[in-house]
Amino acid sequence: MYNVKHYLLSTLLCAATSLAAQNTDASFKAYEETLKGTNIKFGMAPIPGGSFNMGAAAGEKGALLSEGPQKKVTISPFWMGTHEVTHDEFNVFFEDEGTPTNSDVDAVTKPTSQYIDLTWGMGKTGGFPANSMQQFTAMMYCRWLYQKTGHFYRLPTEAEWEYAARAGATTTYPFGNDAAALGDYAWHAGNSGKVYHKVGQKKPNAWGLYDMLGNVSEWTLDQFDEKYYSKVTDGATDPQITPENRHPKGVRGGSFEEAAERVRPAARLSWQPDWNKRDPQIPKSRWWLTDGHFVGFRVVRPLKQPTAEEAEAFYKLHLGQ
Numbered sequence: 001m002y003n004v005k006h007y008l009l010s011t012l013l014c015a016a017t018s019l020a021a022q023n024t025d026a027s028f029k030a031y032e033e034t035l036k037g038t039n040i041k042f043g044m045a046p047i048p049g050g051s052f053n054m055g056a057a058a059g060e061k062g063a064l065l066s067e068g069p070q071k072k073v074t075i076s077p078f079w080m081g082t083h084e085v086t087h088d089e090f091n092v093f094f095e096d097e098g099t100p101t102n103s104d105v106d107a108v109t110k111p112t113s114q115y116i117d118l119t120w121g122m123g124k125t126g127g128f129p130a131n132s133m134q135q136f137t138a139m140m141y142c143r144w145l146y147q148k149t150g151h152f153y154r155l156p157t158e159a160e161w162e163y164a165a166r167a168g169a170t171t172t173y174p175f176g177n178d179a180a181a182l183g184d185y186a187w188h189a190g191n192s193g194k195v196y197h198k199v200g201q202k203k204p205n206a207w208g209l210y211d212m213l214g215n216v217s218e219w220t221l222d223q224f225d226e227k228y229y230s231k232v233t234d235g236a237t238d239p240q241i242t243p244e245n246r247h248p249k250g251v252r253g254g255s256f257e258e259a260a261e262r263v264r265p266a267a268r269l270s271w272q273p274d275w276n277k278r279d280p281q282i283p284k285s286r287w288w289l290t291d292g293h294f295v296g297f298r299v300v301r302p303l304k305q306p307t308a309e310e311a312e313a314f315y316k317l318h319l320g321q
Helices: 004-013 019-023 087-094 135-149 158-166 179-184 308-319
Strands: 031-034 041-047 050-054 071-075 078-081 217-223 249-252 268-270 300-302
Touching: 041 158, 050 158, 071 158, 078 158, 087 135, 135 308, 158 217, 158 249
Parallel strands: none
Antiparallel strands: 031 041, 041 078, 050 071, 078 300, 217 249, 249 268
């Protein structure tokens, strides 16, 4: 049964008109967003609405029980960041002197300081993906970005993320079933040298998205559920597991540390407590991951913009966990 939370999420995640009408909207095209007061930009690619088979196909190499069976779902149109959010972008938020430092989720909260270098020597400039952060931090960045730009940004749902990663392909990888070509598209354990890399150095997928596979894993919006596919109805539109608790949330795409069979569009991974095991703080930081150096994120923007009241209710729901 749907409750108020489900109704709110449905309002924000679903489009009010048909997919065909939205996909032909004249404003639905690629664009660049410039962070106010800087020369830092990021690209957003239009992801057309449509249906696809979500999850791992029967017999897919490396697939876990939590990655199937496949369900056919429909996704409304949205924009997605062409690259993972970089440290260059994230640091504008981190260093924003106008950001309040209180802990009230009704205001944009300034991140706490990192007590060690969580870039692990890679640095905060030059186009490296932002990493070592909790899902809460990624969502706070999205909210800050909305307040700075007037455009409603959030994390993708698991369904949106996989749909965008596949880019219309029905094979194990967007380029086929054979992992031999993975190195052309992704940084993984076989070619990364055990470090993450600057964004955009590999080939993009068919929808112009870079590093969807490998480099850093990417946070999604859903509450992670091992039985996701038993809870998603075949034929559902914009499915999501509504968050009820802060943990666990899930990441997608694999990372620079993982083998090719774990760097697939259908691959799922749940947050783990040991991603922050070396954090000496009590309670442990809700912002950072001392041992989650492989975790980053990218943003999406639904074609249908919510009202200001709907947007604030959405952020309050997701940041109040």
